[in-house]
Amino acid sequence: MEDNKELYDVTIIGGGPAGLFAAFYAGLREMKVKVIEAQDRLGGKVHVYPQKMIWDVGGMTPVTGSKLIEQMIEQGLTFDPTVELEQTITKMNKLDSQIFELETDQQKKHYSKTVVMAVGGGIIDPIKLDVDHASTFEDSNLFYSVQSLQDFKNKTILISGGGPSAVDWANELAPIAKKVLLIYRGDQLKGHEADVSKLTKNNVEYRTHTEITALLGDDQIREVTLLHNQTKQTEILSVDAVLVNHGYHRNHQLMNESGLRMDLKDNYFIKGNVLGESNIPGLYGAGDILSHDGKLHLIAGAFQDAANAVNGAKRYLDPEAQKVALVSSHNDRFKEKNKQYLYVK
Structure with a gap:
């Protein structure tokens, strides 16, 4: 068994829209971040429709799926999170020290103080003819x-x-x-x-x-x-x-063995709340995997889920932390980064 003993503030399982925005937002909140993605590339299920035009992301003019993937990845990597591709989490345990131990299909272990589940609806692998x-x-x-x-x-x-x-x-x-x-x-x-x-x-x-x-x-x-x-x-x-x-295959193994409370209508989805909280303290859901009464099944909704989950994780680690991140227009973390956009000739 290969162990990676390095401890992260938050590990995000899934590199689609919710996972990438969670990585960005957690970096904004000065958290040490790891993203673990089962596929060989980031972007999630948007890869299923790279040529389709996407109109319903607020403030963004129509964009193809492939262009949206490109922009989401650029944003998600803003604060240099650690990214692990082609690794599927198969087991998840919460150790006595309140640390999450995540085991992959490659017999690797990862350790994190909190976890954000952003694995989507599990529709990456198509059912073959x-x-x-x-x-x-x-x-x-x-x-x-x-x-x-x-x-x-x-x-x-x-x-x-x-x-x-x-x-x-x-x-x-x-x-x-x-x-x-x-x-x-x-x-x-x-x-x-x-x-x-x-x-x-x-x-x-x-x-x-x-x-x-x-x-x-x-x-x-x-x-x-x-x-x-x-x-x-x-x-x-x-x-x-x-x-x-x-349709697409779903991997139920992690959900079935994690101790998570699942949605009664479909046993694949996490039954949580609008803040992304699950029944396991320190573990949050974001994007399609999360089920709650106020759910918005849009990419825009995945972004809000991601921010809520990260804010919950931040407060779980530090109850004195602010409830939300400082908005980007007033955030010192962007002062240097803004120059490459504001002063380009």
Whole structure:
């Protein structure tokens, strides 16, 4: 077992929007910060939609997901937190000394006085298409996310999935594609009714009770075999690209073994409060992982969760500390940093 005995004021589990803003805000509060991210890059689930335009972050003009990731990372690293990538926390214990011991899937241990859980909704790893030889096409024209709209321009696209994301992508790609066909194995699409109505307006053909049973081609998919799971009839369809949106795997191990009180509706999410407090003193939630009655499921809401969690952690360590950080316009920590923005010619 490899131990990292260095002790941090706060360790943030997750490097998405909530985790990155928590790292920034904790640095602002002069805390010693570590970020542990399971993926090989920071940015979280925004990597699922790098080409989508994001309009609903306050004070920010429309920005692509990839640009938002770039800006969030720059902000999150402002105060030089320690960052550990490709490490998944599998166990969490609170030692007698009130120190959190965090163990990873690489048999490494990390130690922290407080913890902010910012692991999102656990939707980073997509559920793969369960069809023979599907993996052989992942480097050509089988997609689980849209990294570039140009990959689909003037092409015949088959989208498999019936949830909000699948419906959303069908509408998003329709204007640039030659043709979009959306299939779903269930009896009714689960997207928002307004978005489902747009499918017809955007000339998107969609079929229910339909699923992929085979991918045909050599270096790339040329045709797919479709099955109507009620009539058992099959059809072979020529396609240029296949986009699969069947949902995402969640890792419940840490949640199940941590002693955290979970949301009764979905046992994955932490049942906390608007201040990010969990049932474990010194452990806070932020972003999608946190459930409470006043929850705002927007990136803007993740930012507020992050600040609340960090403020709670700061006061947990020092009950005499101010409830919130000094605002940036009056904070001496930014005096030198401001010069690079104010005095650039």
